[in-house]
Amino acid sequence: PPTITLDSHQDQQWLATATPQLAGTVNDALGVASLEVRLGEQVAVLGGSLTAWTASGLTLATGGAANKIQVRATDTAGNQSVLELTLRVDDVPPQVELTSPLADYPVAHDSVTVTGSVTALSGVLEITVTHGDVTLQMDPKASFASVLNVPAVDGALDLTLVVTSVAGLTTTVVRSVVVDTTPPSAPVLVLGRDWLGTRYVMQTSLQATLIGMADSPAHDAPQKGTVQQLSPKVGPKTPWDGSDALNLVIQLI
Numbered sequence: 001p002p003t004i005t006l007d008s009h010q011d012q013q014w015l016a017t018a019t020p021q022l023a024g025t026v027n028d029a030l031g032v033a034s035l036e037v038r039l040g041e042q043v044a045v046l047g048g049s050l051t052a053w054t055a056s057g058l059t060l061a062t063g064g065a066a067n068k069i070q071v072r073a074t075d076t077a078g079n080q081s082v083l084e085l086t087l088r089v090d091d092v093p094p095q096v097e098l099t100s101p102l103a104d105y106p107v108a109h110d111s112v113t114v115t116g117s118v119t120a121l122s123g124v125l126e127i128t129v130t131h132g133d134v135t136l137q138m139d140p141k142a143s144f145a146s147v148l149n150v151p152a153v154d155g156a157l158d159l160t161l162v163v164t165s166v167a168g169l170t171t172t173v174v175r176s177v178v179v180d181t182t183p184p185s186a187p188v189l190v191l192g193r194d195w196l197g198t199r200y201v202m203q204t205s206l207q208a209t210l211i212g213m214a215d216s217p218a219h220d221a222p223q224k225g226t227v228q229q230l231s232p233k234v235g236p237k238t239p240w241d242g243s244d245a246l247n248l249v250i251q252l253i
């Protein structure tokens with residue numbers, strides 16, 4: 001019987017299109033008399049020759065359904081061979097959710113953690129994240145996480161995430177972060193007695209985040225710094241008469 005070879009596709013292959021063009025060869029010592037390529041009731045349009053053929057015009061079902069295609073060849077003596085293959089179609093690009101870093105996220109170190117998730121009917125083939133000439137190959141999983149080294153140069157930096165499905169479709173997500181490796185400058189403090197004369201307030205000209213506060217004259221201060229130490233310890237119950245110096249240690253973040 002004839003020997004049928006399919007060159008264009010493999011059995012159980014995922015495709016990104018529902019209208020593929022098949023190609024292959026048929027060999028037989030007596031000669032090939034006929035060739036037919038069929039998907040259910042659909043019969044493909046043949047091109048080329050019987051021994052080096054192409055087949056088009058078939059419309060595959062999408063959504064991951066199994067499309068069973070038959071290639072039937074008959075030689076001049078009436079002997080037949082049948083090659084069967086199953087193709088599946090995923091024509092939807094991967095759905096990507098990039099959970100970290102957030103947009104304009106401040107990066108204070110030489111690396112940033114990239115995390116997220118992917119949904120792809122055919123599965124995930126490849127995940128890469130790039131900045132400049134640096135590309136990180138990540139594990140092609142539905143949930144991904146990896147650490148990307150970034151240059152210690154202050155300023156905006158674009159991270160480009162590219163996800164490729166097994167079917168060959170890609171989705172690109174660009175996320176900008178801000179590299180900031182420069183510590184904040186020293187704060188400028190102003191201490192003063194309130195109108196009741198029982199407590200003191202602190203103000204600073206720098207914008208920073210207050211992460212904690214000791215029992216100090218800074219209770220009613222704008223939230224712009226963190227009081228780490230205060231001596232002597234004063235407060236509403238122990239007013240400061242100005243005879244001793246107030247020593248504050250401020251951490252800005």
